[in-house]
Amino acid sequence: MKISFAILGLTAGHLVGFASAVPFHSRGAQSSSSTYADDMFNTAIEWNDGFWNEDAGYLVAAASNPGRYDTRHTAWYATQLLARNGHGDVARAVRIFDNVISGQYLDPADQWYGDYTQSPSAPQPGTTEYPDEGPYSSWDPNIRDFVGCAWLVALNDYDHLLPAETVARVEKSLHIAAKGDLYRVGGVDGDNLYPCYSNPWIMRTILQNWVGTRVGDKNLTQSGEKFAQELYDLWSMYHTLSEFNSPTYSGVAMWALALWSQYASDGSLLQKYVPEILTASWNELAQLYNANLKNLAGPWDRTYGYNMMSYTSLVAPVIWGAVGKEYAPFPKQISGMYHQDDFAFYPLFALAMPEMLKYLSAQSKKNLVEFPGEHLHTAQAYSPPFDTYPRNITTWMSKDLTIGAETLAQDVIGGAAKSTSAFNPAVIQWAIDNSQTGCVTHWVTESSIHAVASPNALDISYPNATSTDGPVSFNFLFSGLAVSHRVNVTGLEGLPGLKLKVTTNALADYTIVYDTDQSVNDFIFYNITYTMPEQFTDAPFISLRVV
Numbered sequence: 001m002k003i004s005f006a007i008l009g010l011t012a013g014h015l016v017g018f019a020s021a022v023p024f025h026s027r028g029a030q031s032s033s034s035t036y037a038d039d040m041f042n043t044a045i046e047w048n049d050g051f052w053n054e055d056a057g058y059l060v061a062a063a064s065n066p067g068r069y070d071t072r073h074t075a076w077y078a079t080q081l082l083a084r085n086g087h088g089d090v091a092r093a094v095r096i097f098d099n100v101i102s103g104q105y106l107d108p109a110d111q112w113y114g115d116y117t118q119s120p121s122a123p124q125p126g127t128t129e130y131p132d133e134g135p136y137s138s139w140d141p142n143i144r145d146f147v148g149c150a151w152l153v154a155l156n157d158y159d160h161l162l163p164a165e166t167v168a169r170v171e172k173s174l175h176i177a178a179k180g181d182l183y184r185v186g187g188v189d190g191d192n193l194y195p196c197y198s199n200p201w202i203m204r205t206i207l208q209n210w211v212g213t214r215v216g217d218k219n220l221t222q223s224g225e226k227f228a229q230e231l232y233d234l235w236s237m238y239h240t241l242s243e244f245n246s247p248t249y250s251g252v253a254m255w256a257l258a259l260w261s262q263y264a265s266d267g268s269l270l271q272k273y274v275p276e277i278l279t280a281s282w283n284e285l286a287q288l289y290n291a292n293l294k295n296l297a298g299p300w301d302r303t304y305g306y307n308m309m310s311y312t313s314l315v316a317p318v319i320w321g322a323v324g325k326e327y328a329p330f331p332k333q334i335s336g337m338y339h340q341d342d343f344a345f346y347p348l349f350a351l352a353m354p355e356m357l358k359y360l361s362a363q364s365k366k367n368l369v370e371f372p373g374e375h376l377h378t379a380q381a382y383s384p385p386f387d388t389y390p391r392n393i394t395t396w397m398s399k400d401l402t403i404g405a406e407t408l409a410q411d412v413i414g415g416a417a418k419s420t421s422a423f424n425p426a427v428i429q430w431a432i433d434n435s436q437t438g439c440v441t442h443w444v445t446e447s448s449i450h451a452v453a454s455p456n457a458l459d460i461s462y463p464n465a466t467s468t469d470g471p472v473s474f475n476f477l478f479s480g481l482a483v484s485h486r487v488n489v490t491g492l493e494g495l496p497g498l499k500l501k502v503t504t505n506a507l508a509d510y511t512i513v514y515d516t517d518q519s520v521n522d523f524i525f526y527n528i529t530y531t532m533p534e535q536f537t538d539a540p541f542i543s544l545r546v547v
């Protein structure tokens, strides 16, 4: 059975799903965004249906997870089921609410108060069997926000479908989750939730505002105002989110901003600030998206892949919902997508799409479909307390080749999230041929990096590196050649489909290794490494020119 959504013509916030035997595509020549959202909703919820385990009352984990079942995805699915409201969907959602709530931590003395288990099999955190080694160990503090934001949509829009008892239980659970979220203070007890951690910060803000308003808890509502102001103050410095240009988290941020727009209380600071931030988010996306390569150009503060056509990102549903799957950076084949578990989130993006689209200009929309022509995009982004100074971003975009880089000095290696595999401050992407996109990314080993992109060029240096820190090296990971036809990849000057000239004060002899460990975001790559001489005085540099 296919389900149709009547999104157009309904007031925002009162989206009504209805069961129908008519496939969505037979609703006439309606090539509108509501059709794209329908298409995305149906495709992804049906994929989720396939993971449902009736005995457990949970979704089987789609990828690595601390247990066989995945609490967060299952919680997301509850809201989606209510939106679809097909045969048996509401009963299944009620069961999920009961199951997930039974795994909520209720002791106010715990740092994880109000959080939900990562998996229903997990023992109590903070025990010998499952020690508490701070946030993201035996408990994940962001689950409050992910579950909370999905469920506020459920209660706001679909509570009429639920028994009063379930509504009361979910309300109470969200109240506890929101109170527990207030335990999070960046820098205290190992917590990292600063305003610069854009995606959960934006989610927590609407969670506080909405729950506070719903249950009449003024401290929560006021916390929402405070968090909105702190986000806005940081954002206004450069009109960018600190978690800049992430193929995954820029999507989460836009989704959560759409929730600000749709669900925040009237007269709140969330309502006041969201038009400016969400409009700018779309415009930035339209500048950095290459509709020809179907990829966001670099640099990426946080990524889980190197070609969006091979893994599931969360910017893809934003673009799919706006202009259709055909133009989205989404794998052609669902089977075998890397990072596939994020596909479970897509139906929630579909529901938010009418609100999100209110802020998309005609020109930006056009850029998502057709590459607008060669351009250089410059920006700044700031992540206190990690950045010594605001990062400078330069991205040069042409139809078949993009080069993106950022200059930074931080007190950690791997960006604010301290993840060397996610943080990609210098990236080159190009069309190897009609179907393959190559990627060379700079693997970070330093906390201070000058990386600047300009037309056909990438310059990287380490201003703070000295030979006493040694060995000092420049590591580049090349990927994208999935069918090599026996082309030999021999180094940065021997890449398929891209002719580069290398200039460096590192040793001329580089190493190249084909790495199949899959320890970096599951991907397979050539690791090309240039190493500095043991003794050096000038700052290490490497320059790549397209010739």
Ligand SMILES: *[C@@H]1O[C@H](CO)[C@@H](O)[C@H](O)[C@H]1NC(C)=O
Pocket (backbone or CB within 6 Å): 179, 182, 219, 220, 222, 223, 226
């Ligand atoms: C009220 O909210 C603030 C954060 O905005 C928090 O620090 C404080 O603990 C909260 N008070 C109560 C009683 O929950």
Ligand SMILES: *[C@@H]1O[C@H](CO)[C@@H](O)[C@H](O)[C@H]1NC(C)=O
Pocket (backbone or CB within 6 Å): 389, 391, 392, 407
């Ligand atoms: C970053 O860019 C700004 C504005 O163009 C400039 O003033 C500043 O010196 C740059 N900083 C670095 C570290 O390059």
Ligand SMILES: *[C@@H]1O[C@H](CO)[C@@H](O)[C@H](O)[C@H]1NC(C)=O
Pocket (backbone or CB within 6 Å): 388, 409, 410, 411, 447, 448, 463, 464
């Ligand atoms: C790197 O050096 C610059 C000055 O050249 C300094 O401002 C900055 O704090 C240093 N950064 C780190 C992380 O040591």
Ligand SMILES: *[C@@H]1O[C@H](CO)[C@@H](O)[C@H](O)[C@H]1NC(C)=O
Pocket (backbone or CB within 6 Å): 486, 487, 488
């Ligand atoms: C690739 O290298 C192998 C072994 O060195 C060689 O036999 C082969 O001819 C090379 N292929 C091409 C296309 O140059």
Ligand SMILES: *[C@@H]1O[C@H](CO)[C@@H](O)[C@H](O)[C@H]1NC(C)=O
Pocket (backbone or CB within 6 Å): 443, 475, 511, 515, 520, 527, 528, 529
């Ligand atoms: C790439 O190779 C270098 C040199 O062997 C090594 O130090 C580095 O850890 C490798 N990087 C990755 C991501 O495997």
